Amino acid sequence: MSVLELRDVYRTHGKGDTAVHALRGVTMTVAPGEFVAVMGPSGSGKSTLLNLAGGLDAPTRGDVVVEGSVLGDLHRRQLAALRRRRVGYVFQDLNLLPSLTAAENVALPLELDGMRLRRTRDLALAALEEVGLVDLAARFPDEMSGGQQQRVAIARALVGDRRLVLADEPTGALDSQTGEAVLKLLRARVDAGAAGVLVTHEARHAAWADRVIFLRDGQIVDTSGPLDQPEDLLGGFPEVHA
């Protein structure tokens, strides 16, 4: 079963003449162990797609399905629980709380979910271990470098059993080496069985993905995956919409 599925998804902001069509009929699936990058010019709908996938926004038409649940069919509380338990978010703005230590920041989503404190602490340390920061667990965000803070944000996105990891320009302000380390972490998590979606305008970063989807004006205009796909062996050109 796919972890994420978008079925003919439309998202329109506003009505009538002033309506903005952020997404127009997007269909895609992301399987466990699959890392998909979404590229496209500003305003092509990349971030809208990510917000819909994470249940932060709802489609005007079509369905978003996360691990078999159609998000539109869920009650508000069920949706919130799914967001907390199943989906990890990494944004360019790290949104780390300055008054909490690294470990407390990472444990926060689990605590909000009502998990026992001791257990949240263990899981937070395991997630920090995964990003190589377990030694800094007791530090506050302002006692860490930008790259370390970003790794804490990633640990928070990965903590517990999150099968869908969504990242929006996660390497934003980082230098090329640190940015690459972030992508390696995401790649490793996906290789361990999660599904990953990365929004980026950097081809070098998108290249870490198994598939790269190009969006333009709210539509998928082409997809580049590895060459061993059956459609490539048939020698067909990618489908192109002018």
Next chain:
Amino acid sequence: MSVKHGLLALLERGSRYGYQLRAEFEHTTGGTWPLNIGQVYTTLARLERDGLVRPLPESDGGQRPYEITDTGRVELTLWFATPISQADRPRDELAIKLALALTTPGVDVHSVVQIQRTATMRTLQEYTRLKARAEDPGDLAWRLVLEAMVFQAEAEVRWLDHCESSLARYAATPLSSAATGSDLAEKARASQTAAYGADPGGPPR
């Protein structure tokens, strides 16, 4: 760079014979620049003629090793010290192809851009996979070569994105009539004038 300087650099490590040079050259460039043994021997012959290397006595196995001369070392030092000029690189076939696509009636430039971008993106993914496997500290030289290719491919994708947005912005302007000159440079200039004439900032490069 030339095979010539590559071989000189390898010989600076010590004397080598042809097959060793070929193997080490390909190892350093991670197999991205295959050499045939004939190329190695013709290059060695030219280096010898120019006094940059000299042959040593044949080994028992019948292999003839070469060593670098002092003149060769000077040449190598100069090569490392001199930046590569843009003009020394081969012409950019892709840029020329796009310029021609833009000025040839009936060619869908958007699809030329998109097909190229998909292909370049795939190449970039392949380089990245190779890079992810080259984690050993001993792989540093190979990884740097790979990263050079990664950054070049990335630049090409960015340029294609730029072409696409330029095409979208100037889509309303008719392009065709200027494409009559036989000379490519003239064609490219003419099409730029036709396509981008309204923009004092000039066309994308």
